[in-house]
Amino acid sequence: MPVNEGFVPKIQVFEPHRASLPPLIPYLREFWTRRAFASELARFGDKAEYLDSRLGKVWLVLNPLLLGMVYYLVVTIIRPGGSVSGMTRLDHLLIGLFTFYFAQNCVTAGALSITSGGRLILNQAFPRALLPFSSAIQSFQQFLPTIPVYIFVLVAGKWAYPTTIVPGWTWNFLWIPFILICTGLTGFGLALVFATLNVYFRDTTKLLTYITRIWMYLSPVLWLPSSLRGNMKILLWINPLGPVLNATSRVWVSGESLTQPIILGCILWAVASIVIGGYFFISRERDFAIRL
């Protein structure tokens, strides 16, 4: 074979597979092989985003913290008192908001990832799902600094108000990685749906602004899961983030373990989002280069 030394023959065959999935095993293998591309893209995306900002990455912490304060004021003015103490409400609101924003950022940044990566898509062949995946990684990296902020608020709250209930060390905290994985997978799966829609309808991201706002009001962030009565409890299950935010509140704020229905809810929404989003995205991704 008249090819250069060290060349390993690699036959690639490109055939029509319109409106159906490409062979999944090679696709997933290539996705996995190029995972470093997604993580570096996330790292550089983060770097580029905060390059011109004087406060830089401090905004990653300040932004959700300030939002938490704003929502706390809104919630305490609208519905002062209640069955739980103010600090416990603040703790629930903060960790709920941070987790919700992690998922929301996965979706909103992921929705833009294909249209904003147009030139890369027109020049290189790679599994396109790497772009929303990179957005999910970036969202996770932006979520991480909020954890010490939450812990700081928790400790400061206990110091200022000794009656505040703070969970001591418990093995139930081991559920946190599970919650974060489920949140990330659900966010990534939904990002795949909205990234595809945004290629076909360029106003999807505008609509997403309203969807995410309504989504937050319907999620146990500004209200406690235990405050729902009767049929309203269904909100915790029909909302893709309902189970993970319920789990977040239980573990982070109360130090409680997860119940079987909550665990199942988290897993089902994560799997459903990935399967539905993945099918929707991958079956259409060869069309992206034409649409961009």
Add this chain to the structure above:
Amino acid sequence: MRSASKSPIVMPDDLAIRIENLSITYKVSLEAKRTMKNALMRASLNQKERTRIIEAVKGLTLDVPHGSVLGIVGSNGAGKSTLMRCIAGILSPTEGRVIVNGKISTLLALGVGFNPALSGRDNIILGGLASGLNMDEIAEKTDEIAEFAALPDGFIDLPVRTYSSGMYGRLSFAVAVSMTPDILLLDEALSAGDAAFKEKSFERMRQLCAEARTILIVSHALATVTDLCDTAIWMHKGAMVAKGKPEEIVDGYLKFLNVGSLPSNYEDM
């Protein structure tokens, strides 16, 4: 991005690319803006979206041997870039198939994928990873790329938005050729840089050919096609009109354009 082939793959060892009866057709919207709002409006009025079918490539069959340099000429809209994207696996065929034997590197539009806020070094890393290299391979090549691109001192660590268009183009070309591809696809990529850089680019491509790597060049600069290529094809409205020696193909193309063969016509047609 391999496909599972239903029919058996017949690929002689000496071929880098086999294109079998390839057709690429796509539908483009004639709407000014494709939005959900417009789609809902149309649905409420029971109207259909105005679309047009584009037959970008029609029934093209072609074999490209290893170690050859194939030039592709044709007017705008001839289907040259669509063909290149299909060979790269970026676009899907509508009919027929493309069989590629080897690792592909592409430079289908100048500076593609570069993030202007990031430094040249950061963009080299991203470009390399997107091409399928690993971090170690990229680290080995970064200095070589910077040297080949002939960037002024220190520019490699400055944001790409501070680069001149020539520096931008040179860096893009340097990244594409440094990936040690088996097949290099270049679409209007040789206009970057001055005469010295152009000569360096030509030299690098000759070196790649000597290593039995295959190069496909789409260019309106016909002198590039006659200087570098050993075979050329002429495409018109999605079909291959002729295939042969570059000089003959270029002459035929110039006669078709009815512009004669003045030296200036070899610059940009």
